[in-house]
Amino acid sequence: MNSRPGGFDALDRQIVTALTANARSSFAEIGAAVGLSATAVKRRVDRLRETGVITGFTATVKPSALGWRTEAYVEVYCEGAAPPRRLAEVVRNHPEIAAAMTVTGGADALLHVRARDVEHFEEVLERIRVEPFIRKTVSCMVLSHLLPESPEAGASQAAPQGAGAGSPGHEEG
Amino acid sequence: MNSRPGGFDALDRQIVTALTANARSSFAEIGAAVGLSATAVKRRVDRLRETGVITGFTATVKPSALGWRTEAYVEVYCEGAAPPRRLAEVVRNHPEIAAAMTVTGGADALLHVRARDVEHFEEVLERIRVEPFIRKTVSCMVLSHLLPESPEAGASQAAPQGAGAGSPGHEEG
DNA sequence: TATGAAAAATGACGTCT
DNA sequence: AGACGTCATTTTTCATA
Numbered sequence: 150m151n152s153r154p155g156g157f158d159a160l161d162r163q164i165v166t167a168l169t170a171n172a173r174s175s176f177a178e179i180g181a182a183v184g185l186s187a188t189a190v191k192r193r194v195d196r197l198r199e200t201g202v203i204t205g206f207t208a209t210v211k212p213s214a215l216g217w218r219t220e221a222y223v224e225v226y227c228e229g230a231a232p233p234r235r236l237a238e239v240v241r242n243h244p245e246i247a248a249a250m251t252v253t254g255g256a257d258a259l260l261h262v263r264a265r266d267v268e269h270f271e272e273v274l275e276r277i278r279v280e281p282f283i284r285k286t287v288s289c290m291v292l293s294h295l296l297p298e299s300p301e302a303g304a305s306q307a308a309p310q311g312a313g314a315g316s317p318g319h320e321e322g
Numbered sequence: 323m324n325s326r327p328g329g330f331d332a333l334d335r336q337i338v339t340a341l342t343a344n345a346r347s348s349f350a351e352i353g354a355a356v357g358l359s360a361t362a363v364k365r366r367v368d369r370l371r372e373t374g375v376i377t378g379f380t381a382t383v384k385p386s387a388l389g390w391r392t393e394a395y396v397e398v399y400c401e402g403a404a405p406p407r408r409l410a411e412v413v414r415n416h417p418e419i420a421a422a423m424t425v426t427g428g429a430d431a432l433l434h435v436r437a438r439d440v441e442h443f444e445e446v447l448e449r450i451r452v453e454p455f456i457r458k459t460v461s462c463m464v465l466s467h468l469l470p471e472s473p474e475a476g477a478s479q480a481a482p483q484g485a486g487a488g489s490p491g492h493e494e495g
Numbered sequence: 496t497a498t499g500a501a502a503a504a505t506g507a508c509g510t511c512t
Numbered sequence: 513a514g515a516c517g518t519c520a521t522t523t524t525t526c527a528t529a
Binding site: 157162165168169170171172173200201202203204205206207208209210211214215220222233236237240241246247248249250251252253254256258259287289290291292293294295296297298 | 343345384419
């Protein structure tokens with residue numbers, strides 16, 4: 150029923166660009182920029198959302214303001230062949246994992262982890278390494294960002310909340 | 323300029339959470355959710371933007387819908403000490419770089435690159451490696467995602483063209 | 496917190512191709 | 513049929529108090 154599943158023309162692209170730059174601009178503003186009426190822009194935006202091109206609108210937040218000040222990338226090495234299915238399941242159980250993907254190279258998967266602080270990160274790491282099929286992990290902490298940060302989810306729940314859920318009772322060098 | 327301790331309370335956190343979930347929700351809607359009037363919410367949002375907690379609003383787009391189907395992480399090794407300032411400058415000149423940060427470990431920086439296809443990625447890589455202070459790069463291509471993808475911007479500008487529209491020139495002018 | 500004017504969003508209807 | 517534009521109505525924003 151939806152015409153062409155790939156019908157994505159230059160106008161749509163301009164609209165997406167405008168909304169990516171500022172998700173709160175009005176349809177009239179966008180229309181002025183791309184040469185359409187506000188109504189026409191709205192119709193296209195509605196369609197772009199229905200067809201899944203635009204998946205949502207979010208505020209970009211300085212994560213440190215939310216109390217998430219520690220970030221790392223973790224290479225995961227599995228025993229034998231990496232079972233993506235199983236890995237995906239594990240990954241979903243840890244809200245601190247903002248992104249996870251299988252990759253080429255020595256490692257089987259790469260995780261993007263956000264935590265409140267180093268202790269919290271250590272706890273996440275320990276939780277992950279409990280999985281029997283994970284042979285080893287190699288972490289690389291993010292020191293500073295060279296580009297303005299995009300959301301990358303993960304911090305959506307936003308509750309620094311002191312040490313409540315954070316401090317594990319056990320530590321390890 | 324950092325969020326003053328105490329200048330960011332539970333209400334602010336709820337507001338930020340709401341805006342992260344949907345950047346286009348009205349102040350009244352947010353107010354209903356957090357227990358404030360629309361006016362009060364607006365004042366807080368204005369302040370959150372002024373203080374840099376909220377850095378902007380953007381549309382989240384499914385990159386594959388835009389025709390960006392290749393993704394990789396690139397470790398950058400620099401000559402001598404890595405000059406973050408210089409690196410940041412370089413990074414900003416390549417729209418395909420969705421994220422970039424300095425990291426611990428052997429590499430000096432980690433880049434998150436999005437490209438249309440492998441050829442486009444190779445071209446980006448060559449562009450980056452032209453920089454004299456970059457000694458070597460180690461890439462790791464993303465094979466598949468284990469979590470629903472988050473925005474991570476990057477596709478904001480360029481035009482991938484040809485996500486499947488078939489015949490161009492029709493549409494309108 | 497409330498009020499009211501201005502701006503935006505939304506839906507209906509008509510035109511063009 | 514599909515896509516656009518104009519207009520009317522409702523909702524939201526925003527500067528008053």
